[in-house]
Amino acid sequence: MSKIIFRSVAVVLCFIVTLGALSFSEPTEVHAAKTIFDIENELKQYKNELANVQAELAEITKNIAELEGKSGQTAELLVQYQAEIEALEAEIILRNGTMESYDLKRAQVISDIAVIREDYEYRMSMYKKLMQFIYENSEVNSFELLFSSDNFADFLTRRDHYNDIMNAANTLLKEIEISIADLEANEIELAETQEKYNDYLVELNRAKLEMNKKKKEFETIAAELNLNSGELSEQYKEKNARLVEIKEKIKKLEEERKKYYSSTAAFIWPIKTSSYRVTSQYGWRGDPFGLPTTEYHKGIDLACSRGTPIVAVKDGVVTRASWNGGYGECIVIYHGDGISSLYAHLDNSGKNGNLPYKGNNGKPTYHVKVGDAVKAGQVIGYVGTTGRSTGYHLHFGVIDTKTYTNLGGNYVNPNKYLPDGYYTKKESK
Numbered sequence: 041m042s043k044i045i046f047r048s049v050a051v052v053l054c055f056i057v058t059l060g061a062l063s064f065s066e067p068t069e070v071h072a073a074k075t076i077f078d079i080e081n082e083l084k085q086y087k088n089e090l091a092n093v094q095a096e097l098a099e100i101t102k103n104i105a106e107l108e109g110k111s112g113q114t115a116e117l118l119v120q121y122q123a124e125i126e127a128l129e130a131e132i133i134l135r136n137g138t139m140e141s142y143d144l145k146r147a148q149v150i151s152d153i154a155v156i157r158e159d160y161e162y163r164m165s166m167y168k169k170l171m172q173f174i175y176e177n178s179e180v181n182s183f184e185l186l187f188s189s190d191n192f193a194d195f196l197t198r199r200d201h202y203n204d205i206m207n208a209a210n211t212l213l214k215e216i217e218i219s220i221a222d223l224e225a226n227e228i229e230l231a232e233t234q235e236k237y238n239d240y241l242v243e244l245n246r247a248k249l250e251m252n253k254k255k256k257e258f259e260t261i262a263a264e265l266n267l268n269s270g271e272l273s274e275q276y277k278e279k280n281a282r283l284v285e286i287k288e289k290i291k292k293l294e295e296e297r298k299k300y301y302s303s304t305a306a307f308i309w310p311i312k313t314s315s316y317r318v319t320s321q322y323g324w325r326g327d328p329f330g331l332p333t334t335e336y337h338k339g340i341d342l343a344c345s346r347g348t349p350i351v352a353v354k355d356g357v358v359t360r361a362s363w364n365g366g367y368g369e370c371i372v373i374y375h376g377d378g379i380s381s382l383y384a385h386l387d388n389s390g391k392n393g394n395l396p397y398k399g400n401n402g403k404p405t406y407h408v409k410v411g412d413a414v415k416a417g418q419v420i421g422y423v424g425t426t427g428r429s430t431g432y433h434l435h436f437g438v439i440d441t442k443t444y445t446n447l448g449g450n451y452v453n454p455n456k457y458l459p460d461g462y463y464t465k466k467e468s469k
Contacts, residue, residue, distance in 0.1 A: 079297045083290060087133060090286045094126040097279045104272045121258040128251035133290070135244040142237040144374060148359040149230045150441040151372050151380045153223060154450040158338060159365040160219035162428065163212050170209040307353040307457040308416050310383065310436050311423065316344040318463045319433060322453045328430050338451035339382065339437030346387060346432040348423040352414040353381050361406045367435065368427025369405055371420055378441035385435050387424025
């Protein structure tokens with residue numbers, strides 16, 4: 041009995057010692073990844089500090105000039121040059137940020153135009169086919185239709201089909217008018233954005249030239265004054281060193297921010313599964329709905345199970361996350377240097393335009409929203425069959441604002457960007 045009690049006590053003591061060791065183990069510090077918003081906040085703080093230090097430097101410069109008792113005119117000129125240089129530096133920082141914003145806006149508008157034009161071309165194609173059918177059957181009257189029918193019920197069915205085609209043609213015409221209006225509005229917005237971008241570029245270059253000129257003149261005057269007045273000179277050196285440090289931090293943060301839009305990393309595969317088929321590549325193909333026509337496919341189709349996670353192929357910023365006609369639920373991500381990736385026919389949360397739909401098993405349609413910074417491999421949505429689709433698949437496209445062709449518009453062959461080893465790639469012709 042005593043042996044059993046001893047063993048029980050020993051087991052309890054071992055458990056307590058083990059628990060204590062686990063409880064008092066040194067915690068591991070976890071650092072969250074820095075987001076684009078963290079970078080923007082840091083930039084704002086450093087730019088505010090930069091303005092304060094520049095103001096302090098201007099005041100010290102003024103005091104030094106007074107203390108040295110130099111020529112009043114020369115001292116005022118020194119203070120004036122310092123203020124002008126600081127104002128030009130602040131202007132350059134502001135214009136750089138504004139130009140990056142306009143560059144993102146340009147990419148967003150161009151990608152919107154490409155998406156809307158795709159939908160417009162599809163509707164025009166369908167409208168032409170309907171109008172051709174109506175033209176070829178325009179001379180068929182009710183009597184011919186009746187006598188060519190097997191029975192009266194067949195006559196009614198044929199007459200209803202003919203009316204349905206007429207109604208579909210009218211509906212398509214209205215949708216085409218809306219698409220044309222959207223295209224015109226976006227093209228006007230693009231022209232205005234480009235004009236503002238060009239104006240800012242001219243002003244930025246003007247400010248840089250003027251700042252360099254002022255700096256050389258300031259250095260000449262400062263050398264003539266030969267400022268070395270004890271404590272004030274030390275303060276000037278200290279503040280100037282901090283000024284250089286802040287500018288370096290701002291430069292590094294702006295470079296880090298630029299990586300979100302101009303990463304040199306290659307694309308990764310857009311779906312998280314090894315069970316898929318490439319059912320349609322970029323370029324000419326037969327009509328997927330069985331019509332005896334061909335169409336120019338502006339992406340690749342990856343057929344796989346519904347709900348398969350879709351991931352961002354590269355770091356970037358979301359510029360579109362909404363329903364878009366034939367593309368259904370659609371996401372566009374801007375990666376910098378004019379390149380955007382498009383993900384279409386995403387599964388949704390209970391709607392398919394105006395049609396009933398079973399939903400997305402409780403999952404959100406989008407894991408991102410416009411303006412979000414995303415990382416390569418981040419889940420953004422799920423494979424579905426919304427919009428103009430024959431089955432569950434991801435339509436993946438690449439938009440290049442620097443490229444335009446009569447067939448593809450701003451869309452380019454994704455095979456240029458997607459990694460090797462996932463399927464046999466095909467060059468577009």
